[in-house]
Amino acid sequence: MSSDQPDKPRRPRGQATAVVQGGRDPFAHHGFVNTPVYRGSTVLFKSLDSFERRDQRYVYGRRGTPTSEALEAAIAQLEGGARAWLAPSGAAAIATALLTFTRAGDHMLVADTVYQPTRKICDGPLTRFGVESTYYDPTIGAGIAGLMRPNTTLVYAESPGSLTFEVQDIPAIAAAAHAGGALLAMDNTWASPLYFKPFQHGVDISIQAGTKYVVGHADAMLGAITVAEPLAHKLVAEAGGLGICAGTEEMFLGLRGVRTLDVRLERHWRSGVEVARWLEQRPEVARVLYPALPSHPQHELWKRDFLGACGLFSVVLKPCAKTALAAMIEGLELFGIGASWGGYESLVLPFEAARARSATVWQPEGPTVRLHIGLEDVDDLKADLDAGFARLAAAG
């Protein structure tokens, strides 16, 4: 049966199928299931004429290989965008996107709760290059129209926000940005390309720290920028021109990670909800900041726009001594202390967000801790945290 019969539209396929199939072409590689790692700088041409016209599919390692194309195709398809470009890290993807889509004299609106290194890129190199940033309350929604200036060319969102997990009204922000002639860029790392479809909600440029759930095993750094069709040519020309490319091994690990993204995220989500609900009942906890919980201030927005939640959220504890918190955290056996997240293992990280906010005030009731809920047995995670709370009480 041919799938191109106009009266018989092909049934749309689901996400689990897309993660398995995306970017794969076994018979272009002698039938091997996985796209091989092409290690290459030089690509040979058959004639001088051919070299002068660069008339072949691959011209130089930095400009693309079958391996990079496979991962870019998979990510672009899952995000719902037209074209992706890989970067050596999530931070590099953010910097590259901002350099590509702004110019001197431009004004940007940036969510106050962005990943902190993003704020440093805006306040550092972009400011030096004559691009001004104003930070906005991530819950502003359509009100962002009031902050648009004639030279506002880019609105930058991250939903939910880093550390404090405010969910943004992306469709409302997209409408206001577009009405003012600006593009909307978004860091989509928390939801991964599976649980938020940026291009269905008006985003023009989506950024993924592939280091997190795409790679999924805490063993590689990777980033991706995905854009809508009108921006594809510029992305490829500028990001390629800046020399941005990912390492071959890292691309392979990204491709390997993609294939299990659907099943991994489902477990991170289920365990995340279970641990978060359990934490909410604890007397030591003031609040749990997790969009998937009905108690979250933007839970309804999350339900409206997201297809799921990952295993990352924060907990505001009731006031306690720093030594008591240290006793709790340092004794945990299953939660490692460390930056990043998205691997298979659980992590814990105390944080201070107040000084990283300029448009909003962050005044938690007590110490704040970010948790990444990994793929361990959820009862073991709860038991580990339970023992931690006992240490907290004993030390307090």
Ligand SMILES: *Cc1c(COP(=O)(O)O)cnc(C)c1O
């Ligand atoms: C980790 C992270 C990044 C940066 O990714 P790296 O690969 O570590 O550079 C960007 N955005 C968010 C939301 C992140 O959590």
